[in-house]
Amino acid sequence: MNIYDIAEQSGVSIATVSRVLNGSPSVSPATREKVLSVMRREEYVPNAFARGLGLNTMHFIGILCTDVSDTFYAKAVSLVEGLLRRKGFDALLCCTGNSLDDKKKYLELLLEKRVDAVILIGSAFKESVDNSHIENAARRVPVIIINGMVELPNTYCVCCDEKSAVSDNVSLLHQKGCRRILYLYDALTYSGCQKIEGYREGLRRCGLPGDDALLVQTEKSIPETAELVSALLKKGTAFDAVAASEDLIAVGALKALSKAGLALPVIGFNNSILAQCCTPPLTSVDNMLETLCPAAVNILTQILNHKSVPQKMSVSARLVERETFQITKTEESK
Amino acid sequence: MNIYDIAEQSGVSIATVSRVLNGSPSVSPATREKVLSVMRREEYVPNAFARGLGLNTMHFIGILCTDVSDTFYAKAVSLVEGLLRRKGFDALLCCTGNSLDDKKKYLELLLEKRVDAVILIGSAFKESVDNSHIENAARRVPVIIINGMVELPNTYCVCCDEKSAVSDNVSLLHQKGCRRILYLYDALTYSGCQKIEGYREGLRRCGLPGDDALLVQTEKSIPETAELVSALLKKGTAFDAVAASEDLIAVGALKALSKAGLALPVIGFNNSILAQCCTPPLTSVDNMLETLCPAAVNILTQILNHKSVPQKMSVSARLVERETFQITKTEESK
DNA sequence: TTGAAAGCGGTACCAT
């Protein structure tokens, strides 16, 4: 069933059917109703591919992230997809994993589907070594990056100021009397690096010495991080607070601490469901996805409507305090 | 840049260009190379819409779930998307929320995009009252349901046998000496009902009486479930074990129990990251997404290749025992 | 208000 069939059965031309389809005002009510009734009777559904070919768009937006099974990305994808749909777009989801080759390949695959724009979620897409794939993509469609930073034409970044967030956390811990703050991180993405910079800045602001033994890389896994922290404790590495680049990592640390009978302040990142789930509930930095995602989608629609928008946008994070912050330190009270 | 331009610059016809594009063997190596070099030089990308129009497919698969920010759905979507991509399909993601109207609307939206098939994740799509939307969809494309059951033509279900899983859990708890097993559930989806049936069956098998006070509905939220369980305890409702339809709910119960100084066996469902995250780690039923998702994608490709496949498939669950199962019951030891 | 016809950019059949 196509537009020709409808035209024939309605006794009008395909042009008129097309007009009815697109709600053109220049169709007489009688004609419109006649055509619509045939469409209903035949359960006609217009062919989206033909439409796409003619209009050069199917209103698809490509969403790339490394892994939707990660709670942070899942939440972002969820928000973005919902917002896009309300604006009449469909989301083509693509999870790349961490290999740069795959990221390039999948980004290209998405572009071949002629998406109207691409949204990259998570700074894992900023490769310090090679951003050619992003640059290349941005030559064809607008690229919006949520929580990542790339300075390229036709590329738009909405970020949470995670550097300041971590720096502020360090200050807060310092005010609480902490002097040796362990910082645990996993990947050196843009976001990961910003957080580390924030950690260093925070130490500097407080006049605390930087100690490389307190800046430790770990795996994004609860048991592995727990083991790592246990090993640190065993080795005698002294620290009186923990900050982490991820809730998952913070939870790992928490497990090791409680196993060792220690109750130190711990701060996570992302304010995910994990922070509510663990015991004691984890103080965590909310990186404002509820703000970033709508902002990203707005920017996207603005650009597609040829309106100019700022290329960079940054919002401050918000610390959500829970029990792990208010702990009286066991070590001190000993 | 289109096929005509490439043809002209290569000094061949569009038919030949198309053949090169599709790797047809009936092109001389010399011609092929000539055309390919022009394509490379011009950075030619074929128009996917035109292809879609001609072939009547863009190799899109629609994925519907109620909410990707839920860890269970997120994992399923992640698995399915990856598997689809490896088979050359793109995933159109659509999160519907719980309203039946939205489910209908969004399913229709997806079908209008002419997806090759639809994968429904989670039994929330089986509406006891009205499955007309699914029936309707299945008239147009194959519908694959992961962890849901609908008996309709052109509809394929891959399920985990959650009923038996819960029934077995009850038996196990009974063997451990538990006699009053609290069952907490949230939604009465297909899956939700199966689990409740399993609970009842389990009680029957063990010769335990069914007590409506022990079959309690709650919200899918940690604090709300914790509050509910605390209220039950306060009210004096006696129970010596907890089973839940969801890890999240089990965690809520766990919080209430430990707040009350009780250490009862608790069993969750989905074996999500939450089960590792909470304290003590939660024993949980793994509903085998790693098996179900590949099975679903295989069925899908089989059908699209006109091979016949069974309409129903069921796999047994697997209990992942963690500390919450081995707890010596405080109440008894009192 | 309506219709005719020219795209949009491919695929595939039929000749040669």
Place this chain on the structure above:
DNA sequence: ATGGTACCGCTTTCAA
């Protein structure tokens, strides 16, 4: 091995 051409189904311009 290659080319000519009809066709996929819709949008849009131009005329009437």
